[in-house]
Amino acid sequence: MYSVGIITLGCSRNLLDSEIILGSLKRSGFKIVNVEDGADVCIVNTCAFVKDAREESMDVILDAIQLKRVGKVKHLVVCGCLSQLYKEKVAEGPLREVDLVLGTNDFPKISLFLKTLKKGDNRTAVSTRLNYLYDENSPRFLLTPRHYAYVKVSEGCSNFCSYCIISHLRGNFRSRSIESIIEEVNKLSKTGALKEINLIGQDTTSFGIDRYGKIVFPELLRKLCRLKNSVRWIRILYTHPAHYTDELIRAIRDEDKICKYLDLPIQHISDRILKRMDRHTTKIDIMALVEKLRKNIPNIVLRTSIIVGFPGESDRDFGELLEFLRQTRFDRLGAFLYSREKLTKASEFSGQIPEGVKKARYDELMKLQQQISSEINRSFLGREMDILIDEKVEGERDKFLGRTQGDAPEVDGGVYLTGNGLKIGEFCLAKIVDTLEYDLVGEAA
Numbered sequence: 001m002y003s004v005g006i007i008t009l010g011c012s013r014n015l016l017d018s019e020i021i022l023g024s025l026k027r028s029g030f031k032i033v034n035v036e037d038g039a040d041v042c043i044v045n046t047c048a049f050v051k052d053a054r055e056e057s058m059d060v061i062l063d064a065i066q067l068k069r070v071g072k073v074k075h076l077v078v079c080g081c082l083s084q085l086y087k088e089k090v091a092e093g094p095l096r097e098v099d100l101v102l103g104t105n106d107f108p109k110i111s112l113f114l115k116t117l118k119k120g121d122n123r124t125a126v127s128t129r130l131n132y133l134y135d136e137n138s139p140r141f142l143l144t145p146r147h148y149a150y151v152k153v154s155e156g157c158s159n160f161c162s163y164c165i166i167s168h169l170r171g172n173f174r175s176r177s178i179e180s181i182i183e184e185v186n187k188l189s190k191t192g193a194l195k196e197i198n199l200i201g202q203d204t205t206s207f208g209i210d211r212y213g214k215i216v217f218p219e220l221l222r223k224l225c226r227l228k229n230s231v232r233w234i235r236i237l238y239t240h241p242a243h244y245t246d247e248l249i250r251a252i253r254d255e256d257k258i259c260k261y262l263d264l265p266i267q268h269i270s271d272r273i274l275k276r277m278d279r280h281t282t283k284i285d286i287m288a289l290v291e292k293l294r295k296n297i298p299n300i301v302l303r304t305s306i307i308v309g310f311p312g313e314s315d316r317d318f319g320e321l322l323e324f325l326r327q328t329r330f331d332r333l334g335a336f337l338y339s340r341e342k343l344t345k346a347s348e349f350s351g352q353i354p355e356g357v358k359k360a361r362y363d364e365l366m367k368l369q370q371q372i373s374s375e376i377n378r379s380f381l382g383r384e385m386d387i388l389i390d391e392k393v394e395g396e397r398d399k400f401l402g403r404t405q406g407d408a409p410e411v412d413g414g415v416y417l418t419g420n421g422l423k424i425g426e427f428c429l430a431k432i433v434d435t436l437e438y439d440l441v442g443e444a445a
């Protein structure tokens with residue numbers, strides 16, 4: 001049977017798809033290896049959310065084609081969002097050495113395709129009906145360290161923000177069942193090594209609206225907290241400011257296992273721009289939500305995402321955004337330059353902003369956030385905090401990197417740790433002895 005290796009690009013949702021791909025291949029008898037060490041089959045699981053991501057995907061595919069030319073790889077498979085967007089074109093022209101193209105609805109059938117794959121094949125299987133939803137029986141080959149895992153509560157999105165192509169890549173919003181998610185968490189935590197689950201989707205706060213006719217995210221959270229297992233942290237990612245309920249806020253406040261951390265992408269604050277983005281929320285609503293979260297959930301850490309340079313964004317809109325961020329002081333912030341995406345409403349809008357202006361606004365905003373982040377980090381000096389230890393710092397003796405409850409894996413900063421008896425995948429209590437712009441320095445007690 002072939003040996004198979006995978007290269008995953010993009011977000012944690014794509015990483016989870018890669019885990020299902022490897023899980024189903026392993027179950028079918030394929031050997032899972034690292035591509036760098038040579039593999040019969042190299043799979044590139046691509047991202048296509050914005051132009052930069054597509055270019056990165058193309059570069060990685062071209063690198064994999066080089067591996068094929070030097071005989072390090074026999075067959076090349078491309079899957080994920082770029083395949084869904086470009087379909088058979090992913091195996092044409094300079095990419096014609098791609099043997100198999102699979103869409104975001106087709107990757108679960110990968111074993112069947114690989115078993116019949118022959119040299120020189122040039123096959124494409126990209127469904128346009130996007131309804132795939134994994135469940136508790138989907139085999140997963142975890143690609144995260146054993147102590148944390150992602151759990152997708154839903155797939156696709158039906159919010160149709162005017163700048164976003166996700167619904168074209170992943171289909172309309174569809175929730176899993178509560179029972180399926182609970183069963184999956186029971187399976188994932190069987191080893192006792194799992195300490196943290198990160199709940200993901202395109203819009204986790206809408207969980208259940210399609211399947212149960214109403215949002216039941218708080219109910220799911222409370223049921224997950226009741227499970228007797230090794231999990232100490234349940235983290236909520238990818239929320240939508242328009243879909244918070246008081247019941248959700250109460251659940252986050254009341255349940256110790258739920259991280260006092262929220263990923264709350266607002267994208268902008270000017271009502272004019274929020275309207276053009278079809279964000280279905282307003283400045284007043286967002287300010288009220290932030291105030292309510294901070295009032296009801298002590299020490300809540302808020303992460304947000306911002307798009308700068310959206311079509312029609314005036315100096316005044318940008319000034320309003322900067323002033324709001326100066327006042328609100330988000331703990332974590334990721335900013336993105338607006339990317340004009342075909343298939344989206346906003347790509348036809350007037351008032352497209354020159355790249356230079358976008359970049360200047362991005363730099364100004366990130367400079368402000370760097371300042372805010374440094375100041376917020378300094379407030380942790382001297383405090384004792386629970387740290388989940390993720391890894392050893394390469395090339396450093398007895399130095400580890402971990403995270404507080406306020407740091408999501410792979411996107412936020414961390415805590416550089418020293419101390420005795422530190423173990424990867426375990427918690428320790430550490431005193432914060434120094435602070436950096438985005439990271440902390442701690443000494444384990």
Ligand code: SF4
Pocket residue numbers: 157158159160161164165166167202203240
């Ligand atoms: S909420 Fe908006 S930005 Fe997020 S995936 Fe859905 S459509 Fe895209």
